[in-house]
Amino acid sequence: MPDHPFDAAIALAPAADGLFDGATHPAWANMVGPFGGVTAATLLNAVCRHPQRLGEPLSLTVNFAGPIAEGPFRIAATPVRTNRSTQHWSIMLQQGDEVATTATAVFALRRDAWSSSERGAPQAPPADRVAVQAPPAFVTWPGRYEMRFVAGAWPDFDKGTPQDDSCTAMWVRDEPPRPLDALALTAICDVFYPRVFRRIARFAPAGTVSITTFFHADAIALAAQGARPVLAQARAQRFVSGFHDQIADVWGDDGSLLASSHQIVYYKA
Amino acid sequence: MPDHPFDAAIALAPAADGLFDGATHPAWANMVGPFGGVTAATLLNAVCRHPQRLGEPLSLTVNFAGPIAEGPFRIAATPVRTNRSTQHWSIMLQQGDEVATTATAVFALRRDAWSSSERGAPQAPPADRVAVQAPPAFVTWPGRYEMRFVAGAWPDFDKGTPQDDSCTAMWVRDEPPRPLDALALTAICDVFYPRVFRRIARFAPAGTVSITTFFHADAIALAAQGARPVLAQARAQRFVSGFHDQIADVWGDDGSLLASSHQIVYYKA
Numbered sequence: 001m002p003d004h005p006f007d008a009a010i011a012l013a014p015a016a017d018g019l020f021d022g023a024t025h026p027a028w029a030n031m032v033g034p035f036g037g038v039t040a041a042t043l044l045n046a047v048c049r050h051p052q053r054l055g056e057p058l059s060l061t062v063n064f065a066g067p068i069a070e071g072p073f074r075i076a077a078t079p080v081r082t083n084r085s086t087q088h089w090s091i092m093l094q095q096g097d098e099v100a101t102t103a104t105a106v107f108a109l110r111r112d113a114w115s116s117s118e119r120g121a122p123q124a125p126p127a128d129r130v131a132v133q134a135p136p137a138f139v140t141w142p143g144r145y146e147m148r149f150v151a152g153a154w155p156d157f158d159k160g161t162p163q164d165d166s167c168t169a170m171w172v173r174d175e176p177p178r179p180l181d182a183l184a185l186t187a188i189c190d191v192f193y194p195r196v197f198r199r200i201a202r203f204a205p206a207g208t209v210s211i212t213t214f215f216h217a218d219a220i221a222l223a224a225q226g227a228r229p230v231l232a233q234a235r236a237q238r239f240v241s242g243f244h245d246q247i248a249d250v251w252g253d254d255g256s257l258l259a260s261s262h263q264i265v266y267y268k269a
Numbered sequence: 270m271p272d273h274p275f276d277a278a279i280a281l282a283p284a285a286d287g288l289f290d291g292a293t294h295p296a297w298a299n300m301v302g303p304f305g306g307v308t309a310a311t312l313l314n315a316v317c318r319h320p321q322r323l324g325e326p327l328s329l330t331v332n333f334a335g336p337i338a339e340g341p342f343r344i345a346a347t348p349v350r351t352n353r354s355t356q357h358w359s360i361m362l363q364q365g366d367e368v369a370t371t372a373t374a375v376f377a378l379r380r381d382a383w384s385s386s387e388r389g390a391p392q393a394p395p396a397d398r399v400a401v402q403a404p405p406a407f408v409t410w411p412g413r414y415e416m417r418f419v420a421g422a423w424p425d426f427d428k429g430t431p432q433d434d435s436c437t438a439m440w441v442r443d444e445p446p447r448p449l450d451a452l453a454l455t456a457i458c459d460v461f462y463p464r465v466f467r468r469i470a471r472f473a474p475a476g477t478v479s480i481t482t483f484f485h486a487d488a489i490a491l492a493a494q495g496a497r498p499v500l501a502q503a504r505a506q507r508f509v510s511g512f513h514d515q516i517a518d519v520w521g522d523d524g525s526l527l528a529s530s531h532q533i534v535y536y537k538a
Contacts (some may be wrong), residue, residue, distance in 0.1 A: 081371075238485045
C-alpha cells in the first residue's frame with residue numbers, strides 16, 4: 001500500500017484483461033461513500049495503468065450513477081478506439097453486479113502548436129499570505145487538503161448569511177504535500193463544497209451527478225508545479241429544479257490554466 | 270421522413286432492443302462527416318426514443334472517436350442504472366464494426382426547489398435589430414441556421430486579422446424555424462466555428478474531440494421559447510499543444526440560461 005493517502009486511495013491491482021480491483025479508503029470518506037474527486041481519479045488511474053494506454057489525459061467525464069459502499073470495487077477500462085494521436089476510453093466501476101460509476105476519457109499525444117492563454121489567473125495574494133482554514137468536522141475528506149481561502153470559505157452553517165454569489169477561490173494542495181500530476185489534479189477539480197451551501201448558508205443534501213474535466217497541462221508542466229499550492233476557483237451559473245452547475249478552474253502558481261472542469265450537482269433545498 | 274431537415278437528420282428507426290438505425294443527411298455535411306452538433310442530437314434522440322427512458326435530459330457527453338462516413342449508422346443506447354429521479358445512459362454509434370462516437374447521458378425527473386440565476390444573459394440588442402449573416406460557402410451545415418452575430422462573426426479568411434479574444438455571440442435559430450427542444454438545443458450548443466479560426470484569422474484543421482452539455486431548462490421552458498432566436502455565446506480559455514477548450518452558453522430571449530456546454534477541440538496550427 002502506498003504511503004501517501006491519495007496514492008493509497010487510488011491504488012489498483014490489475015485483475016484480468018482491463019479489469020482493476022480497488023477499495024474505498026476511510027481517510028477519504030464523504031457524507032455518503034468516498035469523496036467524488038478521488039473516485040474520479042481512481043477511474044482515470046485505471047486507464048493510466050492499462051497496458052494499451054496511449055499518451056496523457058485530455059478529458060475525463062465521470063457520472064456518479066449510484067452510491068459507492070465502503071469496501072472493494074472493480075473497474076473495467078476499455079480502449080474503445082485508438083487513433084494516431086487520440087485514444088477513447090470507456091470506464092465502469094461496479095460493486096457486485098451494480099454499476100456505481102461510469103466514465104469516458106480521451107487520452108492524447110500532445111504536439112507543438114500555436115498556443116495562447118486567453119484566461120489568466122484571478123487576482124489573489126500569494127499562498128503564503130493567506131491563512132489555512134481548518135476543515136469542518138462533519139466530514140472526513142477535506143482534511144486531505146490544505147485549503148487557503150481567498151474568497152468563499154466554508155460557510156458557518158449555524159450563523160451564516162445567504163450570499164449573492166457562489167464563488168469560492170482558494171490556494172489548495174494535498175495534505176501531506178504530494179507532487180502534482182493529472183490524478184491529483186482530477187481530484188482537486190472537485191475539491192469545492194457544493195455551491196448551494198454558500199448561496200443558502202445552510203447544509204442541504206447535495207452531490208455531483210456528472211463532472212467533466214479538461215486537462216490543459218501535460219505531465220512536464222504538472223511536475224514543474226511540484227507540491228506547491230494551486231489556485232482553484234469555482235462558481236455556479238444557475239440553480240433550478242434541484243440541479244445546479246459548478247464551473248471549476250485550476251491555475252498553477254505561474255498563472256497558467258492547468259485544468260477546467262464542469263459539473264452538474266443534485267441538491268435538495 | 271420528417272419534413273424539417275433537423276428532424277430528418279436525427280430520425281432513427283428502432284431495430285432490436287436498444288438499437289436504432291440512422292443515416293447521415295447531406296444537408297448537415299461538415300468538412301469531414303456530419304456537423305457534430307447534429308450527431309450529438311441524434312445520440313440524445315436514441316435515449317429520448319428508448320422505451321425505458323425516465324425523465325428529461327440533464328447532461329450529455331459526446332466523444333467524437335473517429336470520423337462518420339456518409340451513409341447509415343447504428344446507435345446502441347443502454348440504461349446502465351435507473352434511480353428514483355435520475356437515469357444513467359451509455360450510448361455508442363457504430364458504422365460496421367467501427368466505433369465512431371461514444372456518449373453518456375443523465376436523464377432526470379426535475380422537481381420544485383430553491384432556485385437562482387446567477388449568470389444573466391450578456392448585453393445584446395434584440396435579435397430583430399441584428400443583421401443576418403449569410404453562412405460561408407465552403408461548408409454546408411451553417412446554412413441550416415439563421416445566425417445574427419452580435420460579436421465575433423465568421424472571419425474573413427482572405428483578409429482577416431488575428432483577434433485578441435475568441436468570443437462570439439449571436440442570436441441563432443434553426444433555418445427554417447423549428448420550435449426549440451432539448452434535441453435542437455444540443456445542436457445549437459455546438460453551432461460555433463472553432464475558436465482558433467478567430468484567433469489566428471485563417472482556416473486550420475480543427476474538430477471537436479469531446480463535448481459536454483448541461484440542460485438547465487425543462488421541456489416546458491424550452492417550448493415557451495418557441496422558434497424564436499436564442500442568444501448563444503462562446504469563448505476559449507487556453508490553446509495549447511494542439512487542443513483548446515470552448516465554453517458555450519445559450520440563453521432564451523427572456524434572459525434565462527437554457528444550457529451550458531464545454532468542449533475540447535483538436536486544432537492544427
